[in-house]
Amino acid sequence: MSKKKHADGKPAAEPAEDKKMAEEKKTEEKKPESNPTVKVAEAPKAFENSMLVDGHVVTFEPGDTILTASLRTGIHIPTLCYLEGFSATGSCRFCVVEVEGRPALVPSCTYPAEPGLKVQTHSARVVEARRTIIGLLLADHPGDCLACVRSDSCRLQELAAELDVRQRRSYTARPHHELDTASPSIVRETSKCVLCGKCIRVCEDVQGVSAIGFIGRGAETIVGTVFNQGMNVSSCINCGQCTLVCPTGALHEQRDLTRVVAALRDPTKTVVVQHAPSVSVSIGELAGLPPGIDADGPMVTALRRLGFKYVFDTSFSADLTIMEEASEFVHRVSHGGILPMFTSCSPAWIKFVETFYPEFMHNLSTCKSPQAMMGAVIKTYWAKRMDIKPEDVFSVSIMPCTAKKFEAARPEMGRDGVRDVDAVLTTRELARLLKQHNLNLRDLEPTVPDSPFGERSTAGKIFGASGGVMEAALRTAYSMITGEEAKNLDFVEVRGLSGIKEYRINVAGIDVGVAVANSLSNARKILEQIKNGRSDLHFVEIMSCPGGCVGGGGQPLAPSRSDIKIRLDKLYDIDKSESANHRLSHLNQEVKKLYDEFLGTPLGPMSHELLHTHYHARPVAR
Amino acid sequence: MDVSTDTANSAEIQSVLARYPDATEDQLITLLQEVQDACGYLSRDAILSIGRHIDMPASRIYGVATFYNQFRFYPLGRVHIQICRGTACHVKGSKAVLDTLQGELGVGANQTTRDGVFSFEELACIGACGLAPAIMVNGELRAKVTPESIPGLLKEYREKVEAV
Structure with a gap:
């Protein structure tokens, strides 16, 4: 857009940039009008340590986020990468909510609870965003759910069903499909990983081991060991805490059921x-x-x-x-x-x-x-x-x-x-x-x-x-x-x-x-x-x-x-x-x-x- | 990403680390850059040594190093080929050149042949669109390359370095 055109009908002395700034200022000033709740000072006394979530008064304590306070009150916000007792990373965006006065949806796991916030946990926009996230996670997820070790306990499957996502919009295989079966304890299926990072957090924070971490960048990111070697030659200590927190079948125990069942049927044993x-x-x-x-x-x-x-x-x-x-x-x-x-x-x-x-x-x-x-x-x-x-x-x-x-x-x-x-x-x-x-x-x-x-x-x-x-x-x-x-x-x-x-x-x-x-x-x-x-x-x-x-x-x-x-x-x-x-x-x-x-x-x-x-x-x- | 197991550079690595006796996690990128400058690449030895030096798990260092494009995990070949994969070169057939190069050398992009003579990498656009498809060999521009010209070109450079 040319300067001339932009300045049409305005005093010639006002450059376009100044005008733009003035406009921004104007919208800033406007904000409180369209959003009376952010006037914290005028909030009723009852909101000193409480907020409104889905119309319910939710009280919170210092350090609470929208998520932790809501969960304690019995308001359910679905999560994927959230891990109780750990600092939140906000990486999966699944727990997004709508906060009145905020233009974008915010992740409730990292957004601090504030007096007088008005929060909607299941507005049309929020639900649509969650459906989109599931859709994207499913887009590169292998569809072998029937054969998956987690077919009755998969968080991704559970969330897709919960949100009534019944159709895949597209399927693009992830560039890495390593199946790491080298450890006698833990199997790593990178193709099923949703990159929530929970395994990395427990390995580092609970066990102080850090055998696994994020490798690479962007669409090629995977969770793996140093030099992306088998778990058997890594510093993994086989404790399996990662398998407890993995939401999908990406990390699970090495299955020995087949060998046991075979032995049970072997008359010589x-x-x-x-x-x-x-x-x-x-x-x-x-x-x-x-x-x-x-x-x-x-x-x-x-x-x-x-x-x-x-x-x-x-x-x-x-x-x-x-x-x-x-x-x-x-x-x-x-x-x-x-x-x-x-x-x-x-x-x-x-x-x-x-x-x-x-x-x-x-x-x-x-x-x-x-x-x-x-x-x-x-x-x-x-x-x-x-x-x-x-x-x-x-x-x-x-x-x-x-x-x-x-x-x-x-x-x-x-x-x-x-x-x-x-x-x-x-x-x-x-x-x-x-x-x-x-x-x-x-x-x-x-x-x-x-x-x-x-x-x-x-x-x-x-x-x-x-x-x-x-x-x-x-x-x-x-x-x-x-x-x-x-x-x-x-x-x-x-x-x-x-x-x-x-x-x-x-x-x-x-x-x-x-x-x-x-x-x-x-x-x-x-x-x-x-x-x-x-x-x-x-x-x-x-x-x-x-x-x-x-x-x-x-x-x-x-x-x-x-x-x-x-x-x-x-x-x-x-x-x-x-x-x-x-x-x-x-x-x-x-x-x-x-x-x-x-x-x-x-x-x-x-x-x-x-x-x-x-x-x-x-x-x-x- | 595969990482070289070569340990020949341990003296260079140690001399870099010696310059940062009190380094912490905060200096990780600096250490990675300086070790790469000193050795030409980051070997397994380099990543593990840096980890011990700043008391940081190797898995996290590997994660950081693989996140950034600037780090490489194999030494460059004596002949380093950069192939332009920009739009103009693509239209003029740089994909066929790339495939031929890969086939002739038997290694992929960002890898080095076992004899250490050749390595190649893909670049976005080197700004020589009028000369497409273009490649750079040890910094020298070679214009209008065809798949057919690749074997001769490789032979030429091999002879050059072997004569030295």
């Missing part, structure tokens, strides 16, 4: 199964039971119905672990061994030390995990007793954990080329197997696991909670040092969801400093303290996942903190319900019998060979 302490308090959530139910009995029945010949309880071998670990701790204390001693039950934690802190490998207890101990005694003592060749026993474990798949595949966990644990199923995989066989935990009569590895103390049961291994070990170590049982078996100081818990206890004149951490970013804090000279700790329990195994990477998807708390509390309820005799690992009669008949004594030669292990530094790119 004796298929045995063990189930971890925390599975019984979470499996119900996937089987139509309310949260916080202990489904141990019905689950054991279900496992038998599925065709497992013998069902063992990993809580038994948790008691066995305590015998060895408490003995090792007492031995280290009394013989000037390396302290603090770290627990070794959490395989992602072990891999974390091997990868990031190899200088602390000698602080790790040499005890195998309960899964691995059970695997070892099944293929030796039990197989011999049953007169079955170890290679004809197919040993399965049900774990809350994806890293257990990695642990079971470690070359240390077996002998003569025969693996101790042949296949590991996560809680989610077991739920699928139950569904496939139409087994409903609600309808099944409870049964108890099989001898000789079926008895458990509740000290073994609380292994599934952060602090549980420490508490179980303290109960038994106290008895080993003093020769009598502790009067109070409740070490409440080490319980709960806090990231780091510390406690000092005096046992027969020995001052013992213990620390308990869950999630590896917290473990890192303790390791750094020790590195920098902290010396008052003697025994440290680390579990890789938030809340311990109850929040494990193989557990029901997308748990909230309160879901994890409910599972954790249930484990302590079970502990509370038992008499003192059944709350101590060293009073487990089947464990005693195993030592008498086979192992000898804790830390003895047979224990050393079967129940203890060693670690390797892992020089991966990190």
